[in-house]
Amino acid sequence: MMDGNPLSDPALLGEADLGRLMPMFLWVAPTGHIRAVGPTLAKLCEGVAIVGLRFLDMFEIRKPQSARSMDEVRLMAGQRLHLGLREPPHTGLRGLVVPLQDGQGMIVNLSFGIAAAEAVRDHALTNADFAPTDLTVELLYLTEVKAAVMEELAALNARLQAAQRAAEEQALTDALTGLANRRALDTALGRVLDAALRGGKDFALLHLDLDFFKAVNDTLGHAAGDLVLTHVAAVLRGATRKQDTVARVGGDEFVMILPGPVDEATITTIARRIIAELEMPVTFEGEPCRISGSIGATLSTLYERPDADRMLSDADTALYVSKRRGRGRCTIYVPGLELPEDKRGAPDRR
Amino acid sequence: MHGLVNRSVQCFLRDTYGVARWASVAEEAGIDPSGFEALLVYDDALTDAMIDAAARQLGKPRDALLEDVGIYLVGLEPLRRLLRFGGVDYADFLQSLDELPDRVHLAVPDLDMPDLELKATGPGRFTLICGGEHDGFGAVFAGILRAMADDYGALALIEAGGGGGAETVGIELLEAQFATGRRFDLARPEGA
Numbered sequence: 001m002m003d004g005n006p007l008s009d010p011a012l013l014g015e016a017d018l019g020r021l022m023p024m025f026l027w028v029a030p031t032g033h034i035r036a037v038g039p040t041l042a043k044l045c046e047g048v049a050i051v052g053l054r055f056l057d058m059f060e061i062r063k064p065q066s067a068r069s070m071d072e073v074r075l076m077a078g079q080r081l082h083l084g085l086r087e088p089p090h091t092g093l094r095g096l097v098v099p100l101q102d103g104q105g106m107i108v109n110l111s112f113g114i115a116a117a118e119a120v121r122d123h124a125l126t127n128a129d130f131a132p133t134d135l136t137v138e139l140l141y142l143t144e145v146k147a148a149v150m151e152e153l154a155a156l157n158a159r160l161q162a163a164q165r166a167a168e169e170q171a172l173t174d175a176l177t178g179l180a181n182r183r184a185l186d187t188a189l190g191r192v193l194d195a196a197l198r199g200g201k202d203f204a205l206l207h208l209d210l211d212f213f214k215a216v217n218d219t220l221g222h223a224a225g226d227l228v229l230t231h232v233a234a235v236l237r238g239a240t241r242k243q244d245t246v247a248r249v250g251g252d253e254f255v256m257i258l259p260g261p262v263d264e265a266t267i268t269t270i271a272r273r274i275i276a277e278l279e280m281p282v283t284f285e286g287e288p289c290r291i292s293g294s295i296g297a298t299l300s301t302l303y304e305r306p307d308a309d310r311m312l313s314d315a316d317t318a319l320y321v322s323k324r325r326g327r328g329r330c331t332i333y334v335p336g337l338e339l340p341e342d343k344r345g346a347p348d349r350r
Numbered sequence: 351m352h353g354l355v356n357r358s359v360q361c362f363l364r365d366t367y368g369v370a371r372w373a374s375v376a377e378e379a380g381i382d383p384s385g386f387e388a389l390l391v392y393d394d395a396l397t398d399a400m401i402d403a404a405a406r407q408l409g410k411p412r413d414a415l416l417e418d419v420g421i422y423l424v425g426l427e428p429l430r431r432l433l434r435f436g437g438v439d440y441a442d443f444l445q446s447l448d449e450l451p452d453r454v455h456l457a458v459p460d461l462d463m464p465d466l467e468l469k470a471t472g473p474g475r476f477t478l479i480c481g482g483e484h485d486g487f488g489a490v491f492a493g494i495l496r497a498m499a500d501d502y503g504a505l506a507l508i509e510a511g512g513g514g515g516a517e518t519v520g521i522e523l524l525e526a527q528f529a530t531g532r533r534f535d536l537a538r539p540e541g542a
Contacts, residue, residue: 121537127438140536141435145457148428152388159387 023131024093024110028055030103032070040129041110044091044119055108059083059093073097074106083110089122112136117143174248176226177233185247185255189308192259196300203259203300204267207315208236208274210252211292211327224284228291235277239270255315262299264332271295271330279328294322298333351397351484352461356386359397362422363404371407378403391460394484401486413489417510420493424501432457433498434534440504441526444468444476444495464517466491477512478519488517495519503531 015036018025023040032054042050050058061067063082067075074097081095095110112119116136119125130136172184180188195201210232217225229252236246236254245257258270275295281288296319300306318333325331364372364385376383379399386392405412424430436450437443451463464482471477478495480487492510499506505528512520 117537121535121539124535126536137435137536141432141453142456144428144435144538145432148432149389149457156387156389 018107021131022109023129026055026108026110027105028070028108029105030070031105032056032073034058035105040125043125043129044085044123045087046123048087058086060086074099077106082113091119091122116140177229177248179233179236179254180245180247182247182249185245185249185257186308188245188247188257189312192257192300193306193308195259196306201259202262203257204262204297205300205311205315206256206258206267206271206295206297206330207312207319208254208256208293208295209319209323210278211294211323213252213291216289216291220284220287220289224287224289227282227284228289231282232278232291232293235274239274239277255312262301264299267297267299267332268330271297275328275330292328294319294327295330296320296322296333297330302333302335351392351394352458353386353388353390353392354458354461356392356397356400357388358423359400359404359419360385362419366418366422367408375400375404375407378407389458397484412486413510413516416486416489417493417496420490420495421497422493423490424494424497430501430532431534431538433494434501435536439526440499440502440506441523443498443502444478444521444523447478463487474523476521476523477514478521479515480517480519482517485516488515488519492519495521501532503527503529505529 013021015027018027018036019038023038024044025036025038026034026041027036029035034050034053034055037045037050045058056067056070056073061073061076061081061083064076064079065072067073077097077099079096081097083093083095085091085093092113092115093110094113095108097106097108099106111134116139120136120140127137172181172187173179174181189205192201192203196203210228213225213228216228229248232254233246233248236256240246240256240258243259245255247255249255258267275293278291278293281290283289296315296317298311298314298318300311302314303310314333314337317337317339318331320339321337322329322331331337360372360376363375372385373383375381376385379396379402381396381400401412401415404410405415408415410418424433432453433443436446436453445468447466447468450466454461454463462482464480464484464487467479467481469477469479478488478491480491489510492508495506496508499508504523505525507520507522507524509520511518
């Protein structure tokens with residue numbers, strides 16, 4: 001030998017030292033009987049003195065293939081083995097078989113696989129059951145710390161999601177009435193326009209402006225005005241379906257989008273019902289608040305290529321006509337309907 | 351400073367002195383009363399403002415307050431467990447402190463801890479040096495080491511600044527197994 005060791009056997013180790021290096025080793029005789037066992041592995045077999053028992057009676061080799069004889073085990077020397085205890089809790093193990101010289105049998109070294117935490121719990125193992133060089137304890141540490149961090153992350157995500165939902169809702173809702181706001185209306189209008197252009201799905205656009213609202217505000221105060229607006233919102237919600245959009249786009253201005261098959265008669269009926277309900281006074285501190293509403297509507301079917309600005313402007317024109325005709329009514333736009341010259345661009349709807 | 355550090359101080363103040371005290375410290379320091387998110391990173395100045403406000407309102411020296419934070423942290427079971435992974439007994443734990451920043455990095459890569467170095471200064475005597483950009487970790491570690499000595503059942507004298515220099519901790523291990531320490535199982539009990 002180069003280093004002067006006269007012996008050819010490099011591992012002149014006692015069983016105890018072998019156990020310190022490899023707390024889960026087995027020394028198996030050529031006959032398949034266990035000659036020695038590492039302290040941690042002995043602990044795994046809970047009170048059963050396994051020295052003298054047969055290796056294959058205690059352990060089941062699962063991969064790369066099962067083995068029924070020691071000859072078959074020997075053939076797998078040097079490969080990574082997946083094994084398990086035959087007795088409950090059937091702890092899964094990894095192993096390596098190294099044959100010894102001169103008919104001394106073989107050394108089998110075992111370790112826990114990825115399910116180390118479970119094994120450590122099942123067998124009540126402690127730090128001292130692992131070799132100082134073994135990183136299993138670090139694996140347990142990581143498992144635990146990862147669980148804690150994931151928990152924090154999940155909680156953070158939940159909080160952020162809730163905050164995002166609240167912010168989105170706030171950004172798209174009118175604070176007083178809870179109706180959609182201008183921004184939400186633009187989005188909804190864009191959506192029905194897309195659907196109309198792609199699939200010929202029709203919709204009606206209604207522009208409502210309250211009549212005599214200013215009088216309520218002026219005589220009974222803003223609190224009365226707010227009450228009226230809340231009432232109007234309830235009326236509009238009641239008169240529309242879930243798929244409709246109702247938006248408050250100004251102090252006393254509202255826009256509704258009603259998707260679905262539309263015809264003038266239906267829209268007129270809906271509009272009249274809304275106006276009739278608006279005219280039923282709400283009471284503020286004993287005083288009735290009387291208002292009405294004028295509506296201008298237009299239908300996507302009137303256009304070859306419906307467009308947001310054009311339709312909003314036409315609904316506005318129709319609304320103006322309603323006002324001119326004496327308020328408290330609905331006008332549906334017809335092509336050719338125009339604002340008088342002096343009212344263009346600045347219709348006075350009060 | 352990392353949210354975990356900030357949140358530690360926040361939870362310490364809230365759990366020890368009550369929600370009202372925390373709210374008052376937060377207001378003085380200009381922190382949102384809902385406090386810090388554990389996994390976000392905040393401006394360092396905010397951490398100092400919080401600690402200074404708390405020290406002032408509670409009439410405690412800053413270092414004493416931070417030492418209490420260290421003791422509080424060990425009282426949190428998940429953290430106590432993670433610290434106990436460091437060693438089988440207190441002496442072993444002390445020797446593992448050098449590795450603590452690396453362990454912390456394994457868990458939370460963007461949490462920067464001060465470099466920790468344990469120096470033996472005599473039989474049973476050590477100095478822990480906390481080298482970093484931020485002041486105050488020495489005091490926090492004095493609290494942690496004091497509480498961990500109890501946890502292991504060791505009898506030790508811990509002195510903040512005891513190694514000469516503010517960010518040092520002097521340790522004198524008198525008896526490794528003085529009392530029965532608290533229980534520690536490597537694997538968390540199932541369902542815990």
